[in-house]
Each structure stands twice: as structure tokens, then as C-alpha cells.
Amino acid sequence: MVILETIDLNGIESLYVLSNRLNLNDVFPNKVAIWKVRNNNPLRKSYLNNTIKLNEFDALIKITVEMSRYLYPYIREILQSKEDHEGNSVIWNDFNRRFIELIKERFNIDSIRVKKLLNQAENDAIIIKSLLTLSFCISNQGGQKLKNYLFAF
Numbered sequence: 532m533v534i535l536e537t538i539d540l541n542g543i544e545s546l547y548v549l550s551n552r553l554n555l556n557d558v559f560p561n562k563v564a565i566w567k568v569r570n571n572n573p574l575r576k577s578y579l580n581n582t583i584k585l586n587e588f589d590a591l592i593k594i595t596v597e598m599s600r601y602l603y604p605y606i607r608e609i610l611q612s613k614e615d616h617e618g619n620s621v622i623w624n625d626f627n628r629r630f631i632e633l634i635k636e637r638f639n640i641d642s643i644r645v646k647k648l649l650n651q652a653e654n655d656a657i658i659i660k661s662l663l664t665l666s667f668c669i670s671n672q673g674g675q676k677l678k679n680y681l682f683a684f
Contacts, residue, residue, distance in 0.1 A: 532569060532591075533637070534661045535598050537630045538605050549594050549601075558590040574638050574645050589674075596673040599665040606662050613659065627651075630658060 536542040543562050550559040559565045568587050570577050583591075599606065612622035631649060638645045647653045668677040 532595065533630070533633055534658065534665060535595065535602060537626060537633055538602050538609070539598070545598065546594055549597050550590070553590075553593050553597060555590045555593065558586050574642055576637060576639050578639070592674050592677055595665070596668050596677060599673070600669045603666065603669050606666055610659065610662050610666070613655070627654070627658065630654070 532546075539545045543566060546565050547559070547562045550556070550565060559568075567581070568583060568591060569575075571581055571583050572578065573580075609622060609626050612620060612626075631654070634640075634645060634648050638648070640646070640649065648657060664677070664680055667680075668674070670676065
């Protein structure tokens with residue numbers, strides 16, 4: 532989600548709008564409900580130790596897939612800019628800067644895993660893998676592909 536929030540500066544607002552558009556109001560009746568589920572990530576500063584229910588997990592998958600579809604042109608442009616060092620590296624550098632700002636703002640920077648995200652040498656590979664994963668989940672079976680990827684992780 533942090534990758535998507537790095538691209539879409541509206542963050543939680545966009546997640547909530549998509550939630551409504553996908554008729555997930557019973558799972559996420561408001562922005563706070565989405566925020567609480569997102570904060571189940573133990574790497575976050577405001578970590579909540581709650582068990583995510585299956586319907587919440589499925590709803591997050593649906594939102595992620597739909598948001599990836601919407602943001603795919605930007606995802607593709609960011610990936611291309613990483614390869615084009617002369618022309619579009621500004622796009623990659625801007626994206627990477629915003630990503631690191633979000634990590635520092637929202638995540639526990641004392642965690643070793645978070646430090647990897649902040650380490651320039653390691654975070655490029657993590658970002659590229661995440662962007663490619665989001666690119667693969669825009670197909671018709673995108674939700675299932677994303678679930679399979681997450682369960683294999």
C-alpha cells in the first residue's frame with residue numbers, strides 16, 4: 532500500500548473512495564476502519580496488534596488491485612524511468628524521495644527491515660519488485676495473483 536500511496540498523494544482518501552466504489556462499505560464503513568487495518572503492519576509506528584479478518588484481507592486485495600489498475604500508467608512510467616538514466620531519472624528520483632519520506636513518517640525506523648527500505652542500495656530492488664507485483668495484478672485474475680504472491684511470501 533505504501534507504494535500506491537507514494538504514487539497517489541491522496542492516500543487514505545483514495546482508498547476510501549475505491550472502497551465505496553467497490554461496495555465494501557460493510558467492511559470499511561469509514562476512513563478510520565481502513566486506517567486500523569493498514570496499521571496491522573508490525574513495521575508501522577502506530578502498529579495495532581489485531582488479527583485481520585478474511586473479509587478485510589479480501590477487501591484490501593480488491594482495493595489494491597483496483598488502485599493498481601487506475602495507477603498503472605504511473606507505475607509503468609516509474610519503472611521505465613528507472614531504466615532510462617538520461618531522460619526520465621527525475622521521475623524515479625522524485626518517486627524514491629516521496630517513498631522514503633513516507634517510510635520515515637509512518638514506519639518504525641529502528642526496525643532492521645525498515646532500515647533496508649531506507650538503504651538506497653537495497654530499496655531500489657524492493658521498490659522495483661513491488662511495482663512489478665502491482666503491474667501483474669491488474670489483469671482479470673489480478674486479485675488471485677496478488678493473493679498467491681502474498682501467501683508465497
